[in-house]
Amino acid sequence: MLRKDKTGLVVIDVQGKLATIVHDSEVFIANLVKLVKAAKLLGLPILWLEQNPEKLGATVPELREVLDRVEPIAKYSFSACGEPAFVEAVKKAKMNSWLITGIEAHICVYQTALGLLDLGYDVELVSDCVSSRTIENKDMALAKLARKGAEVTSLEMCLFELIGDCRADEFRGALSLIK
Structure with missing residues (x-):
């Protein structure tokens, strides 16, 4: 079960032209x-x-705008775990679980999720917040990662799991985002 005091979010490579040509890109980005x-x-x-x-260019403007107080970590290996700055940031955050999002599901998302699993973290792929150029590659990545120990969730499922109670202060704000 996801807990907000033990969970972080990883946003992977939603950049340039590639972000606009992945499967169902508008819904994915929204x-x-x-x-x-x-x-x-x-x-x-x-x-x-x-x-x-x-x-590859910058992160798409609509996403960059909401990531306003976060600095991007540049990476050159497909797995973010190949970048010392990322691994250091993961350790510094002191979270047990990581929600994984971004593109492409079968390359950088897949390899980063495996890297985090290898480091001993719980990994949940947010299925409607990952994409690839083809739905087949996305589906293959999610299935293979599930067999390797990652969980698969959705935007709504992980939000309600993190909130846990309709009396929580964040409930109304989160509800307004998904309606």
Whole structure:
């Protein structure tokens, strides 16, 4: 069960042209914006990654806007765990569980999730906040990661799990994001 005091959010490589050509990109980006807003409302640590930003470009504006107080971590390995700055940020956050989002599900998301599992963290892939250029590659990545010990959740499922009670201070704010 996800707990807001033990969970962080990782946003992987939602950049440039690639972000606009992944499967169902508009819905994917809109869901990810909602999740980032909810994570901020809940006080979750957010780690934001950009793959080779000099070549692939910046994070898409609508997402960059809601990540306003977070600095991106540049990476060049497909797995963020290949970047010492990311591993250091994960350790510094002192969270047990990480929600994983971003693109592409079968490359950087997949390899980062495996890296976090190898480091002993619980990993939950937010299914409607990850994408690939083809739905087949996304589905393959989610299935393979589930077999390797990652959990699969959704935007609404993880939010209500993190909130836990309709009397929680964050309930109304989170509810307004998903309705």
